[in-house]
Amino acid sequence: MTAALKITDLKKVYANGPEALKGISMTVDSGDFFALLGPNGAGKSTTLGIVSSLVNKSAGRVEIYGHDLDTDLVSAKMCLGVVPQEFNFNMFEKVWDIVITQAGYYGIPPHVAKVNAEKYLKKLGLWEKRDTVSRTLSGGMKRRLMIARALIHEPKLLILDEPTAGVDIELRRSMWDFLKEINAQGTTIILTTHYLEEAEALCRNIAIIDKGTILAHTSKRELLQNLQTESFVIELSEAITELPDLDPFSCHLDDQGNLVVEVAKGRSLNAVFERLNAAGIKASSMRPTSNRLEELFINMVEGTLS
């Protein structure tokens, strides 16, 4: 099967600037839901900028569905839809005009463009706003407008750079559902996000990039298996003032007085409860801390992963 995106030894050196990409290589399979994660300045946006032709590469090769950006740029661009991090539509144009104009750039005849525009504006809850000037839309609506615009030519590969930044929880969940839906229908999706919970909830494969180098490029499942310990928050029926001895598990109290226990990979949770019983501590509930990917990400970027 042809890869949706294949990057080989990609380098980028900005004029008078640092080496943003130090020869990265990665492949995203067709139909995948892929996350590219990394801290600010890691090289995520540069990578996606090169893929979407907004940044000139210094060296390397990029292929989108087998179309090389250097030799078959038009075919490559036809396969690609891009939702950037910053709003980049004309703030003085109406919603309808923005999506119809974008369709025209892909050579889509007006009668087809109108059908697609109606379909995606309705799916993204913007149909009632089609005659509204875009600058008056809310932040969430502007973000959905960029998604509708990117999908107007029905690309095989959709790239989203921080698609839910600044979006409220309810809207974020509805956008997740929409992205899952179009992925299930066959659209390959690559996203960058600072909400690692988002990547964990949506993506099957993940690459972690830092300082222009790929640190990890694997499935989410394999990546999470790299976690050496997991943390669990145990709510207590009665508050305690002194930390119990739960050896061999280390523990501490959080700000709410909950007991946070570190459990090494492979150890049974039953042993935790045996120790709690022995210490006379009653647990009323238990949950994992924040999300596992976040812990892993911090470990990797800080270089503390064993």
Next chain:
Amino acid sequence: MKASEILVAYRTITVREIRRFTRIWGQTILPPAITMSLYFVIFGNLIGPRIGSMDGHDYMDFIVPGLIMMSVITNSYSNVVSSFFSQKFQHSIEELLVSPVPNWVILAGYVTGGVARGLAVGLIVTLLSLGFTDLQLHNPLIIVAVVLCTSVLFSLGGFINAVFARSFDDVSIVPTFVLTPLTYLGGVFYSISLLPDFWQGVSKANPILYMVNAFRYGFLGITDIDVGFAFAMILGFTGLLFAFALHLLNVGKGIRS
């Protein structure tokens, strides 16, 4: 892209450009109409009769072609420079850059938008001039050819200015400090035969002089320069600027990191 897709893309850019300047007609169409009407009243009606004839024609008849050409030049240039730069400024140019539209089509679309505004304003100014004088038509073909070529040339100039511009100040520098002086000194208001030999020579280094004179020749049949040479120069500059603008787009100057 197939030819039919390229045509759709070209039409999309052109329609968007025309929609832009007609939407803000109070900033794009009305001001030159008012300014040129004032020129007609002041220079043509009030001062003109005291000046007498110029190259055997009433002063009003003499300045009308130059004023029309001045409107075409400034509006073609302004349309492209302001449109392209504002899209750079808002980053909405990225909509085009991620799309498969060939660069020459992008350039052609912007230039067509500039030509459309230049010709629209030129037509309005021409209609206004009919309220002040009866226009002669010595050679309509030359009139159309000169106005078309000139508006293409200055649309390309506006595009190149926008590519290099980093701020709104950069957008206004060329029109204010280059275009306007060259236009005023390009024989709009006088025949260079009135000047001493030295200044006639200097004037002939001004490309706008050739455009104004060739255009005036189409109306009145008089010119200070050789019309054939004027056409060759306009076409030569157009070719050069087109090649340069396309090169800038291809390398992504000012629009790609």
